[in-house]
Amino acid sequence: MKSLLKVAAGALLLGSVAVGHAQAEKITVGMAPEPYPPFASPDASGEWNGWEIEMIHALCDEAKFDCEISMTAWDGLIPALNSKKIDAIINSMSITAERMKSIDFSEKYYNTPTGVMGPKGMEFEATPEGLEGKILGVQVSTVHEAYAKEHFADSVAEIKVYQTQDEAHADLAAGRVDAVQADSLSLAAFLETDQGKACCEMKGDVAPDEDILGPGVGVGLRKGDDALKEKFNAAIKAIRANGTYDEITKKYFDFDIYGE
DSSP states (O other), rough: OOSEEEETTTEEGGGGTTTTTTTTTEEEEOOOSSOOOTHHHHHHOOOOOOOOHHHHHHHHHTTTEEEEEEOGGGHHHHHHHTTTOOSEESSSOOOOOGGGGTTTEEEEEEEOOOOEEETTTOOOOOOOTTTTTOOOEEEEEEEEHHHHHHHTTTSSSSEEESSSSSHHHHHHHSOOEEEEEHHHHHHHHHTTHHHHHEEEEEEEEEEOOOHOOOOOOEEEEOOOOOOHHHHHHHHHHHHHHSSSHHHHHTTTTTSSSOOO
């Protein structure tokens, strides 16, 4: 990466992004302070790393932004954006019709399936019939919570809502829920951990519902902030064209997560 993430005064500063751009536009990017590997997670020293962290660097470099990352609780990101405490959300936020009632989005910068994970040895599919009578864990204020309530509420015994995805994974490993729904890449990352390998396996992807799950993940922006939207769209297009996107992606995935 061109610049290092540093924790300072409660924010992550993308310090060297502004080097050589004395007049760079300063923007604050909101991100939830919770591990979401392989997209974002802190190491032992507290430095955040991951695919999405590198994407923030790449987009800010390309757009010549002087960026600061403000750690904000997931369910507080949209309120923080609309109250102008932050200028953009780059945090695996899916583009959905419901969210677009209150905010705008850039073009997508990735798109992956939604999956369901459960205990080893418990045979079921990621369908209403397969989840019948089970306790399903999802993260609060996500497309997965919305999808579960729309498609699985009549069949599951309970939809258990968590503040973080890590909490849902921990309860699955401990046997307090029977299944967890989330982005398939996040679930795959958990399955690569010692805890995940010991307890769990993928049960499959849920049926498509673009109205709820959206066409992909984009940068969240305030309505009417068209100039910033155009700059992010141009930056996404540029790093896709110049090889930066692929260079970063190959460090974490063996396929193109941009989608069709």
